[in-house]
Amino acid sequence: MNRKSLKINSIMTGTGLQKLIAIGALVVLYIFFSIFGNHFLTQDTFVSILDSSYYIGFLAIGTTFVIITGGIDLSSGTVMVGSALIGGVAYNVWGCSIVVSLLIVLLSAILFGLFNGILVGKLGLPPFIATLGTQFISLGYCSVIAKVQTQTYPRLTSEDGWFKQIVYKNNGFPMGMIWLILFFLVAWILLNKTVLGRYTYAIGSNEEAVELSGIKSNHWKILVYVVNGFFCGLAGIIYAATFSSITPQTGNGQEMYSIAACVIGGTSLSGGVGSLSGTILGVFVISVLKTGLLSMGLPVQWQQVLIGVVVLLAVLVDVIRMKKTRAA
Amino acid sequence: MKQEEQNILEMKDIDKTFPGVHALDHCSFSLRKGEIHALIGENGAGKSTLVKIMTGIYSEYEGSYQFNYEQVHFRSVKEAQHAGISIVHQELNMMNDLTVAQNIFIGRESKGFFCSDKKINEETEKLIREFDINVSPTELLKNLSVGKAQMVEIARAMSFDATRVLILDEPTAALSETESEDLFRKMQDLKKRGVSIIFISHRLGEIMRVADRVTVMRDGAYIDTLNINECKVDDIICLMVGREIIEEPKQISHVPQNAEVVLDVRNLCSSKVRDVSFQLRRGEILGFAGLVGAGRTETMRLIYGADPVRSGEVFVNGKSCTIRHSKDAIENGICYLSEDRKRYGLVLGLSVTDNTVMASYKKLSKTGFVDRRGCDEKTNFFIKRLGIKTPSGKQIVKNLSGGNQQKVVIAKWLLKDMDILIFDEPTRGIDVGARAEIYHLMDELVAQGKSIIMISSDLTEVLRMSDRIVVMCEGRKTGELSIEEASQGSIMRLATKHETRGALK
Known part of the structure; x- marks a missing residue:
């Protein structure tokens, strides 16, 4: 077997296949909605596809790290919205400047990440349970601080409205895309070129072996959850800039889109396998699907049904591929 | 006094208790420079505990531990590694989703926060050449055979510059005979370089071949240390179990030539099994010998309905059977006892009942x-x-x-009242005393008219138990021997009868 066929083989058995399928799905969906959707090929639609990919994108980048360690994060959505709420309180009630308020969003999410990390890494709770707890705590606690009031960030026209330009320049340039690409690169370097990334994969692959190699895997897990918190914070900032008014209830369920994006992109829920490029593809599959179904005039509930179907198909591909690898 | 000086590692009066268990009872152990020292004892004798203290995994114990002529007390694996003690664990402890190089240098990829694969790939290339392992540094570990993965792990252990003591915990348990041979050669090389090796194994034959000395442990206590060239296998067994067990090959088969055929397999084919035919008679133990990967387990999985059959027929008690699922096999009285009991044979968290x-x-x-x-x-x-x-x-x-x-x-x-029992490596990971009991039990079962197929990579076991022996190589049946004509040599010849590509010999 020469090197080339080896390489093709490894693409077919690695995450490569799933990425190819995700690209295929993206193209097929795009064509489908162009034909059957109303006004799908308009700038407004494109803008709303981008809008929903920013915050899901940041969430999913963080979630990818966690899933590769063999964990899961059920709290990312509520941490994002909860932190955005606190930032809103800081701006509206505590009288902080907009910059400080946004830093508070980031800090709050990092603290929730640290909290998750301590629960999982230090106290040894299963990630599912730990982050489920944090899901309730983050949304509940932040709503309490916000006195269950909707928090409003400055409008484009008001004094601090410039901050909305982190998503769109006044001339309509999608600035959010630049941030997403930038932080995608940061995350990519973190995952592929640093010790943290190496241990992220190693822990997901065989945590005991990592321990026996003299590495304190728990410390690294805490760090992974902190990194995840950081990306939830970025998602919170972008979320605030995109939607301006933050209601506590909107936090529920966002984490599922983030997990779904990872899975569609080929990140294995059993850990050790996954890539950020796959995750970003997954994010776009989801946001195209969300926006496209709206353009067909279907009720929102159909989005949920279809995203569920796509997630199941993605996992099915993974399962079939695993079987094939084993049989070969 | 000179003897004392040679000891690179010396443990005295080591005592360790776990809640409710006295794991080590004033145990002693000494290791000379450049020797292969076998450590043997039944399961639960305390070998693992002793080794874990040596390597810093357990840091709480009583007693004195000298390494490299200094009093030491390792508090972590890392400390022991830096001092010069490395271990290759029994269950391969590798990260399957990482590359060979990433595995070897885990924990040492760089001094800072950033790391690149380039340097470790180069280093790994050197190690691979030195250890003569035919792999690429960038290959994922999950694509390697068990033997190669083991070699990679040994290369990792030896890649610490300080390493003077290498501990191998049952390294051959999952290896084929040829892979074991490679390993033994490597061990001799390391010994020549002055490395001391602690070799834990249940296989006495191997110990007699490769070790210089052997220390026997029983019930958490040190029993004795013998020079290999001054002792016999039976001496070691006696020390281990405190009683005598003799494993002699079976001389003749007591199964009558005309005993009825209970299982008749004809021309079985699948993606990994090529045209395998054999018969099993009532009251017979049919041994399946061959190297790891010869297709023995795969053949049985076809008969048991675990994998799809491409072509071929199976007759049970003279009747043709279609077996598509293990349920069909069980209905025909065929059961399979996997080599991996913990995964396929038992629900570990449930009771005996x-x-x-x-x-x-x-x-x-x-x-x-x-x-x-x-x-x-x-x-x-x-x-x-x-x-x-x-x-x-x-x-x-x-x-x-x-x-x-x-x-x-x-x-x-x-x-469940099964008539045909397929044992896949029935004594893997089972100590000598219990092994004899399993053998006895199998003999009893056939005496009662059950029939047994036994896959085993341990030739002593095959010769001790079988009435007839089928030998496989590369998915084909390469021969069948009656116990009278079988010997280690004749089996190995058939087991290595690889196909010469193209021309017939």
Whole structure:
């Protein structure tokens, strides 16, 4: 077997296949909605596809790290919205400047990440349970601080409205895309070129072996959850800039889109396998699907049904591929 | 006095207790420079505990531990590694989703936060050449054979510059004979370089071949250390179990030539099995010998309905059977006892009783309700009959020793009243004493008219147990030997009868 066929083989058995399928799905969906959707090929639609990919994108980048360690994060959505709420309180009630308020969003999410990390890494709770707890705590606690009031960030026209330009320049340039690409690169370097990334994969692959190699895997897990918190914070900032008014209830369920994006992109829920490029593809599959179904005039509930179907198909591909690898 | 100076590692009066268990009872051990020192003892004798203290995994113990002529007390694996003690664990401890190089240099990829694969790939390339392992540094570990993965792990252990003591914990348990040979050669090389090796193994034949000295442990205590060239296998066994067990090859088969054929397999083919035919007679133990990967397990998986058959026929008691699922096999009285008991044979978290009746609820329930008393009675019957050492049927199977776990699997299938038992490596990971009991049990089963197929990579075991031996290589059957004509040599010749590509010899 020469090197080339080896390489093709490894693409077919690695995450490569799933990425190819995700690209295929993206193209097929795009064509489908162009034909059957109303006004799908308009700038407004494109803008709303981008809008929903920013915050899901940041969430999913963080979630990818966690899933590769063999964990899961059920709290990312509520941490994002909860932190955005606190930032809103800081701006509206505590009288902080907009910059400080946004830093508070980031800090709050990092603290929730640290909290998750301590629960999982230090106290040894299963990630599912730990982050489920944090899901309730983050949304509940932040709503309490916000006195269950909707928090409003400055409008484009008001004094601090410039901050909305982190998503769109006044001339309509999608600035959010630049941030997403930038932080995608940061995350990519973190995952592929640093010790943290190496241990992220190693822990997901065989945590005991990592321990026996003299590495304190728990410390690294805490760090992974902190990194995840950081990306939830970025998602919170972008979320605030995109939607301006933050209601506590909107936090529920966002984490599922983030997990779904990872899975569609080929990140294995059993850990050790996954890539950020796959995750970003997954994010776009989801946001195209969300926006496209709206353009067909279907009720929102159909989005949920279809995203569920796509997630199941993605996992099915993974399962079939695993079987094939084993049989070969 | 000179003797003392040679000891690179010296442990004296080591005492370690776990809640409720006195794991090591004033145990001593000494290792000379540049020797291969076998450490042997039944499961639970305290070998692992001793080794874990040596390598810093357990840091709380009493006693004196000298390494490299200094008093030491390692508090972590890293400390021990830096001092010069590396270990290759019994269960391969590698990260399957990482590359060979990433595995070897895990924990040492760089001094800072950033790391690149380039440098470690180069370093790994050197190691691979030095250790003569035919792999690429960028290959994912999950694509490697067990033997190669093991070599990679040894290369990792030796890649620490300081390493002066290498501990191999049952390194050959999952290796084929040829892979073991490679390993032994490597061990001799390392020895010549002045590395001391502690070699833990259940296989006495290997110990006699490669070791210089052997230390025997029993029940957490040090028993004795012998020079290999001054002792016999039986001496070691005596020390290990405190009683005598002799393993002699079976001389002749007592199965009559005309015994009825219970299983007739004709021209079985699949993606990994090529045209395999054989017959199994009533009351017979049919050994399946061959190297790891010869297709023996794969053949049995076809008969048991675990993998799809491409072509071929299976006759049970003269009747043609279509087996598509293990359910079909069980209905025809065929059962398979996997080499990986913990994964495929038992539900570790359930009790002895629950495991025993697992497959027989149909028999032991009425109108959907489980007949608890019936289950207990049956289980107690088998506990007594098979000599399962357990306080009661309520004991969780995880807490039993390997040998007793195997007996529970046997009990499960006997309760189901299976006629054809396929044992895949029946004594893997089982210590010598319990092994003799399993052998005895298998002999008893065939005496009662059951028939057994036994896959084994241990030639001594094949020769000790079988009436007839089928040898496989590369998915083909390369020969069949009666026990009278079989010898280690004749089996190995057939097991290595690789196809010469193209031309016939």
